[in-house]
Amino acid sequence: MRPTVQDVARQAGVSLATVDRVLNRRPGVRETTIAKVEAAIAKIGYIRDVSAANLAKRQAYRFAFVIPEGANSFMRGLEAEIETVKQHPANDRTEISIYKVPAFNGAALAAALDGIDPEAYSGVAVVATESVAVRDALARLRRHHVPVVTLVSDFPTFQCDAYVGIDNVAAGRTAARLMGKFLGGRPGKIALVAGSMLVRDHVERRMGFEQVIRSDYPHLHCLPVIEAKDDSGLVREHLSGCLKAHDDVVGIYNMGAGNRGLIEALSGGSPQEHVVIAHELTEHTRRALTGGIVDAIIHQDAGHEVRSALRILKARIDKTPLLAGQETIRIEIYLNENLS
Structure with a gap:
């Protein structure tokens, strides 16, 4: 049976309210008490259910996906995967907005990113065109503590939270x-x-x-x-x-x-x-x-990329670990002989 917050409180010799303050990083708890609660968590192997905690707090995630517009079949497939994820029951209390910009247009992409209100969004996923203006727009989001992942195409000169795509x-x-x-x-x-x-x-x-x-x-x-x-x-x-x-x-x-x-x-x-x-x-x-x-x-699997981007953004927000290997996007090779 999984350890509970009650088990943590009992092990640390503190109240449930104190455990709650430590888990949610609220002020008013002494350093020695925080250390006792963290030691209890480590000893009994307590793992917090972040989804349940967020539901109790009525916390919603709001994400922006910024992708190229146009007839590119892969990008339209990526857009379709985002729409599918939006409707999935597992993403209840997750709102996703899609912004489309002209392909290979750094100025248009920077303008779209500058139009994203950092107070309104929990995280951003973007198919990036490299330019100084785009880098500055992404840096603005990061200064406001909005996690950013790049999709499909990396942006090495900008320190994003993760790149999601093939090598x-x-x-x-x-x-x-x-x-x-x-x-x-x-x-x-x-x-x-x-x-x-x-x-x-x-x-x-x-x-x-x-x-x-x-x-x-x-x-x-x-x-x-x-x-x-x-x-x-x-x-x-x-x-x-x-x-x-x-x-x-x-x-x-x-x-x-x-x-x-x-x-x-x-x-x-x-x-x-x-x-x-x-x-x-x-x-x-x-x-x-x-x-x-x-x-x-x-x-490359566009659906995997979209789901991975959401998992990474949520993990950054909740400060929870990711499963090793789950977010690796693999190179797939198709020949006429292995089409299904």
């Missing part, structure tokens, strides 16, 4: 290993497509990819990155132009979104002409995988 350097290295293995010694060039080099996830994926290609596949050469703003039309236009200008392209790595444009640019060609690695399993990439246009998809 993007490892994802890029994984893509390069798949590319090298699939090409099997075939020499040529690789076309690289990204949304923007202003977001850390795309920067890190490129870095990891090029590290492996340069060290282990010297017969392959990476072309300059096509920055297409995760826009399908721009991906189609710029990738088509790249393939016309370089008839020795043997591989394509799309480290961002806009995969519909990639599929359109490659449709009609020979499935064996290029090895194609892309990110995120969506309706469009699934069809491209089964159709032989794309060879492998590197995926």
Whole structure:
């Protein structure tokens, strides 16, 4: 049977009211008494039920998720997962607001963050674009003791409470290993497509990819990155132009979104002409995988990321520990053979 506050009070030789003051960090308790209560908690292994305590105090959590707007299928999937979590009974007394801003627009993101009232929100989760203005807006929230986690893309120059997403350097290295293995010694060039080099996830994926290609596949050469703003039309236009200008392209790595444009640019060609690695399993990439246009998809679980962000924010607020390993977002690899 789990120890109770009554057991703590009995072990420490104090009243229930005193235990309550210590647990809730209220003033008016002597240091020696606090030490006795904490020693009793440690000795009998008392674990506080924070959810029950919050319910008794009628405490509600209010969180803001700030994500990019637009047609990016992964981001719309992320938004759908946030909406699902909002309706889950386990999140009773948890209010979630979604703010959408133009993708890759640091000024717009900073303005949205500056519009968040730190007195009204318990925590913030954000898909960050790196800029000084964004860093300053996040720092303002932290100065008001609002915990902040970054989603999908990290922001190393800002000391957030946690980053929730895959290891993007490892994802890029994984893509390069798949590319090298699939090409099997075939020499040529690789076309690289990204949304923007202003977001850390795309920067890190490129870095990891090029590290492996340069060290282990010297017969392959990476072309300059096509920055297409995760826009399908721009991906189609710029990738088509790249393939016309370089008839020795043997591989394509799309480290961002806009995969519909990639599929359109490659449709009609020979499935064996290029090895194609892309990110995120969506309706469009699934069809491209089964159709032989794309060879492998590197995926991350958006639902896991949303739930993890909420757990981390609540733990920061309640000053409770997290389960080791529960918040690790794993890199998933999909081939045509393991689609379900």
